Every structure is written in structure tokens, then in C-alpha cells.
Amino acid sequence: MPVLPGAEPYRHDGGEVGVLFCHGFTGSPQSLRPWAEHHAAHGLSVSVPLLPGHGTRWEDMQVTGWQDWYAEVDRELRLLRERCSQVFVAGLSMGGTLALRLAARNGTGVDGVVIVNPANKVHGLSAYALPVARHLVRTTRGIASDIAKPGAAETGYDRVPLHCAHSLRNFFRQVDKELPQVTQPLLLLRSTRDHVVPAVDSARILSRVSSTDVTEVVLEQSYHVATLDHDADRIFEESLAFVGRLAPSVGKEGTAAVG
Template structure:
């Protein structure tokens, strides 16, 4: 499926060449790489090789997104992972929201991943699951920009395709059922107040993964898009400490 709209400014994929430790950085559902670029730049400054893929159908127009499936989004992430594999000996994966879901997917399917850092990851959204059996309306309200910090906006779609909601529900079901496969170290970030993904999702992830080393860090001063919010620097600091310890 070819995309019909140009990539928006600030929604382009990014890649920073660095050392032989790679970090795959994944944005969320209806969002764009803009939400993860600040983290990517911070990790690149420390010498890491960083890849931030643009998920297919994202960062252009919601009409493009409507035509994609969750397997397209997985393929976008796999492509970024393979790019890092060509250069790096060790790979870490981090992601926000559905990017966190895809982070978990990668850990379930690539046991060689060194460690993961999901941020407000989604595995169970009852409100979205409830839409599975309806066919109207074609487009729902936007879910982007759930940010506590004043005057900060996420580059995300102004509408959410119903078909895409059904796709993320399939992805979440797939990932949730495979959490037991994850054994790599995990640093899990969760906002205590999140109007998109209930914070209980992160506790479930913590409880069901089989990692011997796992930690749950609560973000007290950010909403869903924590990577653009008040706790952004805390996420960067704790993630770098975590990566440096591996």
C-alpha cells in the first residue's frame, strides 16, 4: 500500500550514527517521531546509535493510517531493528504508548534484545475493544496531545480511523498473550495520571513478564505523552543509567 500524502515536517524517521550499542525508539498510535525525537537526540549525544522509524500510515494523513494494519506497523519497527543490527552488537528498545506495545512485541520475538524500556505501553484498552463490533463512524476523535505541560503539543492526527482502532486491539491482544516470553531486563515507565492508557496496563506488564530484572518507575508530573511532558528529562536520565548498567 503506497501512502498518498507527504510526510509532515517533524514526522520524518530519524537515524543517528554512533557506537555499536543501538537504541530503537518507537512512537505511538496516531502519533509521529516528533514525540520521540528529544529522547533520540539525547541518546545520540551520549554516543549511541539511534533509530526512530516512522510507523507506516503515520506522520502523513489519517487517510493513510486507515489503510494500514498492525502487521504494517510491526514491519516498520522490524526494518528499523534490522538497520541497527547491521551496525550494532547490542540493541535496546524503547517506545511510547503503542510504541511500548511494539517494544514488548519485539522482546517477545527477538530474545537477543538486550533490554526494553516501555513508556505508558498499551496492552488492554477496554474503551477501544468495545468498538470492535461497530462499523460507524468511520473516524473517531483524536487521542493525541495528552500532555500536562503548558504550551506543548504532540504532532498527531486530528482524527482516529475506526479501522485502525480495530488493528491496535488485535496487536494488544497478541502482545498481551505473549508477555510470558519476555525475559530480558525491563525498565517500565508509567504516568500516574494518563487519559489515554490506564496506568494499570504497566502494572500488568510488570507482573506478567518473566524478566528477573524489572523495575516500574512512576511519573508523577506527566500525562500520557510523557516523552514531551514534565518528566522527559527524568525518562532520559533513568534510561541512560539503565543502559549504562547493562
């Protein structure tokens, strides 16, 4: 099955500092491409993998689960570590949850974490019905393109396979247990108006991690997919400054040193 236009994985070999970007549930690298390209333009090595079952059609996603999605970003992290001296993980929504698990399980193999509107729980009464409902109903309506900016759109599915939603619920529970193992510097950016992930998820994450270097940035002008919204430039600049503060090889202007 061909990949949807714009949903292709993206990689750029730059300097000794790398950033792994993780996209969200039913989304694709398209939602993170401008962010990754911004960092690549400043000399960083970047990787934006396409999660299994994503970026084609929802039927392909139906046969995958969280273990498949996590295995993909774990593999990409190892590849980045082979060629970079420092590696940061970043993510949007469920991608933020994937990034947090990478940090929890890899210790010093991850130098910092940047998460945008991270998810921690499947909310609502429907979450409790998933174990049974997924055997009766195949899909529910999609969650893509929660964006305030006119004309901006996210490449994602218009349907959510309930089997995958059930797997996602289990994944959130697993990662919540592992959050105290996250000790790396953390930058969390969240939108004041998010119609997909409530603010309580960010609060829960901040209360559970063991990181002592924590920065929270509130995005006033964006909805859930803030990386494509009005606050996108702020996300790019804040995260580049965060990486630059922690990575000596990144210059004052955010450009990786060439030597």
C-alpha cells in the same frame, strides 16, 4: 503525501550500542525526537522510524494495520543489529507494545526494553463495538497531545480511524499472549495521571513478563506523552543509566567509548 513537519523518521549512527525507538498509535517520531537526540548526543546509535500510515493524514493510516506497523520496527531492529553489538528497544504507548513484541520474538537479539506508559488493551464498551462500528463509522476523536506542560504539543492525528483501532485491539491481544516470552531487563516508566492509558495496563504487563531485572519508575508531573512533558529529562536520564548499566561499552557518564 508529504510528512508533517517534525514527524520525519530520525536516525543517528553512533557507537556500538543502539536504541530503537517506537512511537505511538496515530503519533509520530516527533514525540520521541528529543529522547533519541539525547541518547545520540551520548554516543549511541539511534533509530526512530515513522510507522506506515502515520505522520501524514489519517486517511493514509486507514489502509494500514498492526502487521504493517510491526513490520517496520522489526526491519529497523535488524538494521541496527547489523551495525551494533548491543541493541535496546524503547517505546511510548503503543510503541511500548511494539517494543515488547520485538523483545518477545527476538530473544538475545534485544538486550533490554524501555517502555513509557505502555498500552495493553483497548478499554471501554466501545472496544466491543469496534468489529461492527468500523464498518459504519470511519473515525472517532483523536488521542494526541495528552501533555501537562504548557506550550508542549504532540504531532499526531486529530481523528482515529476505527479500522485501525480494531487492528490495534487485535494487536494488544496478540502481544498479551506473548508477554511471558519477554525475559530481557525491563525499565517501565508510567505517569500517575494518564488520560489515554490507565495504570492497569502497566500492572498487567509487569505481571505477565518473565523478566527478572525489572525497574518501575513513577512519573508524578506528566500526562500520557511524558516524553514531551515535565518528566522528559528524567525519562532520558533513567533510560540512559539503564542502557549504561547493561552495555559495557557505554562509559560512566553515559558516553559510548570511542576506539
